[in-house]
Amino acid sequence: MDMRKPIIAQTSFSLRLSTHLFSSSSNLAFSPLSLHSLLGLLAAGSSGPTHDQLLSFLGSPVASDLAALHSHTSNVILADGSADGELCLRYAGGVWVDASTNLKNSFREVAGSVYKAEAHSVPFRSMPEECRNQINSWVEQMTTGKIKDLLPFGLVREDTRLILGNAMYFNGSWDAKFDPLYTKINTFQLIDGSSVETPFMTSSKKQFIAVYDGFKVLKLPYKQGQDWRQFSFYIFLPDESNALPNLLMKMNSEPDFLNCHIPTEKVPVGNFRIPKFKISMGIEFSEIFKNLGLVLPFTMTGDLSEMVDSSEASQYYVSQIVHKCFIEVNEEGTEAAAASAAILTFGCAFPIGEPIDFVADHPFLFLIQDDRSGVVLFMGYLLNPLLAE
Structure with missing residues (x-):
């Protein structure tokens, strides 16, 4: 079937x-x-x-x-x-x-x-x-x-x-792990306009990134196990710090949104930061x-x-x-x-030439997916990396 x-x-x-x-x-x-x-x-x-x-x-x-x-x-x-x-x-x-x-x-x-x-x-x-x-x-x-x-x-x-x-x-485990020596404290913008200081991971290696109108998508693959499955972590990052609700509405309005917006090629990165959370x-x-x-x-x-x-x-x-x-x-x-x-x-990604910045320093949606099937295992969004619960 x-x-x-x-x-x-x-x-x-x-x-x-x-x-x-x-x-x-x-x-x-x-x-x-x-x-x-x-x-x-x-x-x-x-x-x-x-x-x-x-x-x-x-x-x-x-x-x-x-x-x-x-x-x-x-x-x-x-x-x-x-x-x-x-x-x-x-x-x-x-x-x-x-x-x-x-x-x-x-x-x-x-x-x-x-x-x-x-x-x-x-x-x-x-x-x-x-x-x-x-x-x-x-x-x-x-x-x-x-x-x-x-x-x-x-x-x-x-x-x-x-x-x-x-x-x-x-x-x-990430297919390409982040070096803890390069993890630094930086600013994360909250949806209300305020900000917090939190640790960010970084890397200079090429990354799977796609750029669209109003948002970017990052794919971080996990090391593959001993079989055919391939799991990845995705971040859907709106361009503006207060635009996550609009991005969620857009994603919800298109049934095949995830499959149509998956990065397929590694690109050089400029400023690249991902918060630990x-x-x-x-x-x-x-x-x-x-x-x-x-x-x-x-x-x-x-x-x-x-x-x-x-x-x-x-x-x-x-x-x-x-x-x-x-x-x-x-x-x-x-x-x-x-x-x-x-x-x-009882939609289509913009062509990429120059190094791309991907700075996840404001609210975003994340998910863990099996890439071969498209089944989503976990999903959520990060509004404040200092809020553990």
């Missing part, structure tokens, strides 16, 4: 979320792939109008397209479970179901084969706090300690019946998804009955969707992690 259209739909989903989440007072980091996968698993357990609404929200006209995308993603793009010295990538899913309830065989099969989500029987009714700790420990172990307490105290209760979740960890944050997504039009899974009128063999199944609804993400960019490369859980309760 041709993966191009499903992957464009996934990147469109990513950009739609980043635009909707924009706030002029805080940085953003999230994993659109983690969230897309979680909603895809939810769609596999839904029926009727709820199923149709989930497919529409995820940009998949038919369920088979969604299944093909995530089967390809989990089995090929995210298949590496160990480090080879240059690249470490881990991904796993889970379905935790109350011991009094049995998953439908069809849902268990899709969860395992398509979403790499292993089923676990747990005593939500009698030991909700112990179950919460168990799931949190699983997430923390999967993300090498970067995501802690995904499920906050009180979220798992006696009436919890199902929790769907996933966790992802990425650690990549770290972002750690948590987001509750249920209200955000409702505001974007995904409503039925969160209501008693929704239909999530394809998950379990139970007379209660018709009353299942999603009470919360929690997500946490961590990303750190430094001279060595990038470390990133994310986890999500759903709780169910």
Whole structure:
């Protein structure tokens, strides 16, 4: 099957979320792939109008397209479970179901084969706090300690019946590392016109840069692992320090924007500076998804009955969707992690000749993408490199 259209739909989903989440007072980091996968698993357990609404929200006209995308993603793009010295990538899913309830065989099969989500029987009714700790420990172990307490105290209760979740960890070294000796403090302009002093990395080596009307794009490849995949870190830098909202709107208005604006050639650089930064944050997504039009899974009128063999199944609804993400960019490369859980309760570049300046000293959008497929793993924007959380 041709993966191009499903992957464009996934990147469109990513950009739609980043635009909707924009706030002029805080940085953003999230994993659109983690969230897309979680909603895809939810769609596999839904029926009727709820199923149709989930497919529409995820940009998949038919369920088979969604299944093909995530089967390809989990089995090929995210298949590496160990480090080879240059690249470490881990991904796993889970379905935790109350011991009094049995998953439908069809849902268990899709969860395992398509979403790499292993089923676990747990005593939500009698030991909700112990179950919460168990799931949190699983997430923390999967993300090498970067995501802690995904499920906050009180979220798992006696009436919890199902929790769907996933966790992802990425650690990549730059193909051309930055020399820490050349990292210097410099000024970063904030969106309100003020500024902060922060460490910037630099290099005199040629870089993948493309210049467009109103913005520039930088591609920083990671060292390739022992297979065909190639991951890269991208910065979409508007020309003006207060122009990130306009760039986000432009990116969101063109479904294939990312693929059409990827640098393909290395060019000589003039002034070249990239800030070091770290972002750690948590987001509750249920209200955000409702505001974007995904409503039925969160209501008693929704239909999530394809998950379990139970007379209660018709009353299942999603009470919360929690997500946490961590990303750190430094001279060595990038470390990133994310986890999500759903709780169910009863244009053309300008020609380049002269050396190009790329000074990321004001707010920009960033993402980590698998270049061969176009799948976006992580996305966010940096408004202030001194704000870690």
